[in-house]
Amino acid sequence: MNAPSAREPGIxxxxxxxxxxxxxxxxxxxxxxxxxxxxxxxxxxMLLGNFFVSALKAVAPVLVLxxxxxxxxxxxxxxxxxxxxIVIMYLAGTVAAALLAVIASTLFPTTLALQSDGIAxxxxxxxxxxxxxxxxKIVDNPVSAMLNANYIGLLVWGVLLGxxxxxxxxxTRAALxxxxxxxxxxxxxxxxxxxxxxxxxxxxxxxxxxLGVLGDYARILTVLLGCMVAVALVTNxxxxxxxxxxNPYPLVFTALRESGTVAFFTRSSAANIPVNLSLxxxxxxxxxxxxxxxxxxxxxxxxxxxxxxxxxTLAAVHTLGISVDIPTALLLSVVAALxxxxxxxxxxxxxxxxxxxxxxxxxxxDVAMQVVAVGFVIxxxxxxxxxxxxxxxxxxFTGAVAQKGS
Numbered sequence: 001m002n003a004p005s006a007r008e009p010g011i012x013x014x015x016x017x018x019x020x021x022x023x024x025x026x027x028x029x030x031x032x033x034x035x036x037x038x039x040x041x042x043x044x045x046m047l048l049g050n051f052f053v054s055a056l057k058a059v060a061p062v063l064v065l066x067x068x069x070x071x072x073x074x075x076x077x078x079x080x081x082x083x084x085x086i087v088i089m090y091l092a093g094t095v096a097a098a099l100l101a102v103i104a105s106t107l108f109p110t111t112l113a114l115q116s117d118g119i120a121x122x123x124x125x126x127x128x129x130x131x132x133x134x135x136x137k138i139v140d141n142p143v144s145a146m147l148n149a150n151y152i153g154l155l156v157w158g159v160l161l162g163x164x165x166x167x168x169x170x171x172t173r174a175a176l177x178x179x180x181x182x183x184x185x186x187x188x189x190x191x192x193x194x195x196x197x198x199x200x201x202x203x204x205x206x207x208x209x210x211l212g213v214l215g216d217y218a219r220i221l222t223v224l225l226g227c228m229v230a231v232a233l234v235t236n237x238x239x240x241x242x243x244x245x246x247n248p249y250p251l252v253f254t255a256l257r258e259s260g261t262v263a264f265f266t267r268s269s270a271a272n273i274p275v276n277l278s279l280x281x282x283x284x285x286x287x288x289x290x291x292x293x294x295x296x297x298x299x300x301x302x303x304x305x306x307x308x309x310x311x312x313t314l315a316a317v318h319t320l321g322i323s324v325d326i327p328t329a330l331l332l333s334v335v336a337a338l339x340x341x342x343x344x345x346x347x348x349x350x351x352x353x354x355x356x357x358x359x360x361x362x363x364x365x366d367v368a369m370q371v372v373a374v375g376f377v378i379x380x381x382x383x384x385x386x387x388x389x390x391x392x393x394x395x396x397f398t399g400a401v402a403q404k405g406s
Contacts, residue, residue: 020194025380027195031202032214039207046204049373052197055190057369060352061146063183065154065161070180071299072162073173085243086293089397090301091337093239097231097303098333101310104227106329110220110311111319113205113213114370137359149365151356155338187352194376201373220315221378227307228389232256236303236393240400251399252392255279260392264384269298272391279395280402289402297394302337304386305350308375309336313357316371322361332360350386351375 035042137145137152145153165173205213232252240248258279263272273295280290310332317324324332336357354375355368375382 020191023195024198024376027197027199028202028377028380031199032206034199034203035206042203042207045200046207048200049197049202049204050200052190052193052200053369053373055193055197056352056372057149057365059183059187059190060355060369060372061149061151061154063187063352064151064356065142065146065158066176066180066183068155068158069161069165070176072159073165073168074177083289083292083296086289086397086401087296087300089239089243089400090297093231093236093393093397094301094303094306094337095333096235096239097227098306098310098336099330100230100235101227101307101336102314102329102333104223104230105311105314105318108219108223109318110216110223110315112216112220112315112371112374113208114316114319114367149355150359151353152359155356194379197373198377202377217374217378220311220374221381224307224311224378224382225385227311228304228385231303231307232260232389232392236396240396243400248396248400251283252396254283255392255395255399256388258282259395260388263391264388267384267387269387269391269394272387273298276391276395280398283395283399285399285402290398293398293402294394297398298391301394301397302350302390303393304389305353306333306336307389308350308382308386309354309357312351312354312371312375313361316358316363316367317361320363320367322363324361328360332357335360351379 031042031045034045137150138156140148140150140153142154142157144150145157165176202213237248237252240251259272259276262275263269276294276297277290280294281287313332313336314324314329351372354372355365358368358371
């Protein structure tokens with residue numbers, strides 16, 4: 001009598017803790033099959049996709065506010081002399097990745113299957129209007145920012161709370177950290193719904209837009225992966241060469257082979273920290289430096305996330321017919337880079353920060369969350385490649401600075 005009940009939790013646990021990549025792949029496949037076999041049923045399945053998008057909309061504003069505040073309030077200062085150049089390289093690499101993504105999205109514009117009927121999109125008239133909108137969103141009160149999904153306002157409030165709580169009592173900061181952990185667990189629960197939601201989105205979009213929707217997914221994924229390869233093989237080596245004036249490629253290929261390959265399959269920069277620490281020891285780097293720079297890089301070195309945020313945001317911009325001038329695109333690069341630094345440690349973190357960048361162009365939260373959902377559809381490869389780029393870059397930039405005797 002006890003055997004079946006003992007087995008049931010195991011099955012449920014397997015579903016909740018199983019590979020999300022495999023489950024998403026199954027959801028995509030089943031969605032395609034349903035759309036081809038029964039288009040009418042596929043359109044009804046869109047309800048599941050809408051439910052998933054609504055769940056994302058519910059958790060994202062709280063996540064941005066609490067996570068940023070907690071990260072800044074609990075951040076420990078580093079006293080290592082060599083950390084300054086590594087941090088500069090981390091930030092420079094993230095901004096450069098976002099700039100490359102802007103260029104690629106301009107040269108190879110992509111569009112998405114979005115439901116924007118009845119939603120008016122006011123296109124900004126230039127950098128002046130964008131900056132005006134940005135300033136007004138910054139001074140929004142936190143309750144209004146939360147209710148209206150004003151991510152820029154929430155980001156500013158999160159930063160300010162984090163800065164002023166940094167010197168608060170340990171118990172206060174611990175409570176904020178616990179709150180952040182609780183919100184993160186809620187986000188993980190929502191992300192576990194991704195296979196069901198993506199099944200509904202793929203089925204519904206294919207039923208309405210035909211097989212051409214798959215072409216949209218393939219194009220956006222090609223641009224994303226192309227940018228990540230370019231950053232790994234061109235941008236990062238250039239930054240290392242500017243620092244060391246030595247051939248960077250032996251270090252780059254070693255990092256990609258021994259760090260990037262593992263990170264591609266673990267899909268977690270945090271989980272790859274022990275791998276990177278072991279690789280740094282193998283490369284005979286300064287332990288006092290890499291012991292700090294590797295965990296720090298897993299938090300702020302987010303070139304892959306910057307690419308994801310930029311490419312998907314500009315895909316939404318192109319879909320809605322919003323014109324973008326060069327200064328506005330440059331501003332997007334900076335916002336994407338700053339947003340990406342807060343994407344670590346959260347399932348789908350870079351995707352959930354897309355609405356922040358979309359806000360620069362007056363794109364509504366309803367449409368921005370559809371873009372996030374598209375990101376989850378392609379996350380089978382996007383998230384793996386993003387993590388591989390981020391994690392291998394940590395070793396590359398640390399290796400450029402922390403060579404013994406340098």
